Amino acid sequence: MAGEVRAQGAVKSGQLDFPRPLTTVDVVIFSILDDKLQVLLVQRPAGEGEPFPLSLALPGGFVDIARDRDLAACAARKLKEKTGVTSPYLEQLGSWGSASRDPRGWSATHAYFALILADASTLTSDARWLPIRDGKLREKLAFDHGEILASAIQRLRNKVEYTSLPAYLMPAEFTLPDLQRVYEIVLDRPLEKSAFRTRILSADMIEPVAKMRRGPNRPAQLYRLKKNSEPVYFVRTFNPPE
Amino acid sequence: MAGEVRAQGAVKSGQLDFPRPLTTVDVVIFSILDDKLQVLLVQRPAGEGEPFPLSLALPGGFVDIARDRDLAACAARKLKEKTGVTSPYLEQLGSWGSASRDPRGWSATHAYFALILADASTLTSDARWLPIRDGKLREKLAFDHGEILASAIQRLRNKVEYTSLPAYLMPAEFTLPDLQRVYEIVLDRPLEKSAFRTRILSADMIEPVAKMRRGPNRPAQLYRLKKNSEPVYFVRTFNPPE
DNA sequence: ATAGTTAGTTGTACAGTCCAACTTACTTAG
DNA sequence: CTAAGTAAGTTGGACTGTACAACTAACTAT
Numbered sequence A, B: 001m002a003g004e005v006r007a008q009g010a011v012k013s014g015q016l017d018f019p020r021p022l023t024t025v026d027v028v029i030f031s032i033l034d035d036k037l038q039v040l041l042v043q044r045p046a047g048e049g050e051p052f053p054l055s056l057a058l059p060g061g062f063v064d065i066a067r068d069r070d071l072a073a074c075a076a077r078k079l080k081e082k083t084g085v086t087s088p089y090l091e092q093l094g095s096w097g098s099a100s101r102d103p104r105g106w107s108a109t110h111a112y113f114a115l116i117l118a119d120a121s122t123l124t125s126d127a128r129w130l131p132i133r134d135g136k137l138r139e140k141l142a143f144d145h146g147e148i149l150a151s152a153i154q155r156l157r158n159k160v161e162y163t164s165l166p167a168y169l170m171p172a173e174f175t176l177p178d179l180q181r182v183y184e185i186v187l188d189r190p191l192e193k194s195a196f197r198t199r200i201l202s203a204d205m206i207e208p209v210a211k212m213r214r215g216p217n218r219p220a221q222l223y224r225l226k227k228n229s230e231p232v233y234f235v236r237t238f239n240p241p242e
Numbered sequence C: 001a002t003a004g005t006t007a008g009t010t011g012t013a014c015a016g017t018c019c020a021a022c023t024t025a026c027t028t029a030g
Numbered sequence D: 001c002t003a004a005g006t007a008a009g010t011t012g013g014a015c016t017g018t019a020c021a022a023c024t025a026a027c028t029a030t
Helices: A002-008 A071-083 A145-162 A165-169 A176-187 A193-201 B002-008 B071-083 B145-160 B165-169 B176-187 B193-201
Strands: A022-033 A036-043 A060-062 A089-098 A107-115 A127-133 A206-213 A220-225 B022-033 B036-043 B060-062 B089-098 B107-115 B127-133 B206-213 B220-225
Touching: A022 A071, A022 A127, A022 A145, A022 A165, A036 A071, A036 A176, A071 A089, A071 A107, A071 B089, A089 A145, A089 B071, A089 B089, A107 A145, A107 A165, A107 B107, A145 A165, A145 A176, A165 A176, A176 A193, A176 A220, B022 B071, B022 B127, B022 B145, B022 B165, B036 B071, B036 B176, B071 B089, B071 B107, B089 B145, B107 B145, B107 B165, B145 B165, B145 B176, B165 B176, B176 B193, B176 B220
Parallel strands: A022 A107, B022 B107
Antiparallel strands: A022 A036, A022 A060, A036 A127, A089 A107, A206 A220, B022 B036, B022 B060, B036 B127, B089 B107, B206 B220
């Protein structure tokens, strides 16, 4: 058994004579759709020897050392392949590696998480959006992807508490109530309107455009992200989340 | 060239017919020594075909799929091997993978960072502590370990701003001024005594022991960490660090 | 005109940091 | 025995930003 595993690894100089784990990259892609936080998932293929056939899984796959210069490029490629989106917010989430997470052998995955505007994406046929409800996905996922997703949700919620990350989920032009709504969707609790406005407006991250959003009631000022585009870190969270 | 690389990878079913990157784990081990933040580094071996011979590097090495159940276990093992410490604060930092970071081929490392009490450790002969000055290490490191270390320092400073992480750098019993000093060493700036005390004491993370630290002036109350031992997250940072 | 709805503002309360002065408890020098 | 020195720990006022709630503003629909 150990011999078989070893046969897949390197055998060259003494140094590299180590069986190598499988190396993959997976991407947790979030968007706001239908007023809900949703995550992009794909269906596993059904082929011979495929683990978790037809299960839902995070988009991802093996690192292609001929094509991928580095891990981030690999993650960006996978995001692009599934959604067509090229310039999202993309951050490394962490890595998961163990003997047991993939039936094909010791494997390690490098997980990324992305925030994109769903409207700007054109999905491949095997991909679909699934809503996060009560901070969880209802469906079971292949591998340890459920754990990875849970970790991504936690990280997202955490950071939304004290950063401007939701800005990356917004269209080019948006109103402050729009943005607040996205914060509230992610955090799943209401925020104070006046404190929210103070925080965002004093952060120097958005600028008004010379237009108003008109609707059945009072028009709202439209804003856009300032050029710099780095996320802003606030020095306080909102309500002490207990 | 691609053929040679490919020869090191898996060749079995179609799925696994991917050349596999080298997989390593590296650990950034911090401690407070001599009133400075220090990091544990090792000297690279000088053998035939060794990359960066005799350079300083982070402790780490290949994942041993026969011994390491998962990545965290591998990191804990490497920490144990170098320092003898078994129950530190150990958190994943991220992963770095690219075609160019290791001359031996496409490689990915899973980086961890640990906070330990240096006094409790017994180093191996190739390991030594080096001080962080002005938030940087003066020495150049092998591979991309300089970048990984910089990232670890940034993460540590960031988290120290709003968590109780420095508690893991303290001996079993310590005073509040001791703890404040460690915060100040890591952040490299003075903190307000009264605000510091208010924050720590209201966090329910330490409890007084029935002893005082005696010295040439007013004795100070000794405390110890409460049992739960999870790090505490505060809802504000200290001074807006600009 | 009036009611309804959402955008946006205002004012008071409160929490926690910032800053600085203060009190307390000890040691050491005279 | 007292005085000076020092670090521990406390206190109070200024300031910042959120919490809460009431308010005004701008529009649509009836």
